[in-house]
Amino acid sequence: MKFARNVALVLAVAASSCVGAFSTSRINNAMKASSNTATMLRETNGGLDTDVILPSFSTKDEYVSFLKKAGSLPDGFALGTAKGTFVSVEAPAMGPLPIKATVIHLTEGPTDSWAAVFTSNRFPGCPVKVGKDRLAKGHPLQALVINNKVSNVCPGGDGIAAAESVCSAVAEGLNLPGGANTVLPSSTGVIGWRLPAKELAEDVVPKAIEAIQADSAFAAAEAIMTTDRYPKLRSKTLSNGVRVVGVAKGAGMIEPNMATMLGYIMTDATIEKSKLQAMLSAACNSSFNSMSIDGDESTSDTVVAIASGLKPLSSEDELRAALFDVCEGLASDIVRNGEGTGHVMRVKISNFPGSEYDARRMGRHLVNSPLVKCAISGNDPNTGRIAGAIGSFMGKFFPKESVDEMSLTLGGRTIFNNGKFVLEGQEVEEELSNHMADAQLGEHDDFPQHQRFVEIGVDFGGEGSDVTVLGSDLTKEYVEVNADYRS
16 A cells, blocks of 8 residues: 555646646756856845755755755744654554654734645545645635645545544644634545544644744655655745745655645745635646656645745745746655656657647656666666657557657757667767766665756657656666555
């Protein structure tokens, strides 16, 4: 059984899936600056900002220090985390298991300005059901509570009542005037297990509330992890001092459109609820809906944006750009941090003869091909697998569209053009293999040493849709993690 992760995002109100693509121009611009760390770090109002592409890190301590500084919380936010244990009703022989809870508190009172997107999986987790209900009824929020280890999806007991009992514990512990209705729950972990609500409500949540601090979001980025190898955090400071800080978790069950995937974005901007919802939905379409690790949609994916409203907003466009950057950075981190990921593929599709939605589908078909994944994992430039995956998709779904003008590149070198491969000699073979090797990550690394990609270009010629899709390779480590996930 796998825990709630990756998923097709759906607007919570309309319950319809949304799709989009990474902002290719913004990512390209960020990559051009990646050689100069100074251009990527900007200290504003005491906190470091992050760009879509992070600098390289030589040690875990360096990475953690960077995130702690970048995680400086917006005004009006505080959070605490705590650990506990429980014994699963479904698998008691496993003995006491660890569980963590995170509480995010709006210290100056509830806000109506919050937005969310949820999984479109037809078996959503109970916290997703509660969240959709909160959003549909227009409840203000003053707190969020997140637990890992158990996703509370289709459990044998009353999962909604369990989620609400944890919300009640948060409301009581923080003395929230609006009660449990102003608390939004999220869970990630093993699917099918009962939520250990008693342990969370009576032990872990009270300890998390005792640990509340208003300095950095880093603790939350750590506490929401499951099989994630390292925490993920991004931030931006607007020109007038407004802060946007986001954290996310996700390592497997990552196939749109959100990917297990939990994401929380906090800002102290003053923004109307409807405008924040539109911004978040668009940002998710350009990021979390444009990646895939293993092709499995999660039952629990949730992305929330919440505004304390303590600072005026001088530019909606600036806030929108910051949300896009934060979401795209977190999405890139999630793929790079995928279970057992050794390489991240970045597929840039140009002039696709169809919509951006279908271009994204083609990109995901390519990065989800087991043969392509295995070749990338082994630094093997078996380019025929790339062309074969594209041809398979086009034959099934766009049989009438011409591929005569399609060209392919790998690492910037043309490998296919005018219906023929362009592969001549050992020098080219070594160049392509070296490109893959240069982008390789350690399967067990507990921090991202670099932000390099295996670059694949697909250009259909003529005019059409342009998108960028991210994906990961397939390693022995991925199989081992998911063969023994629950323990």
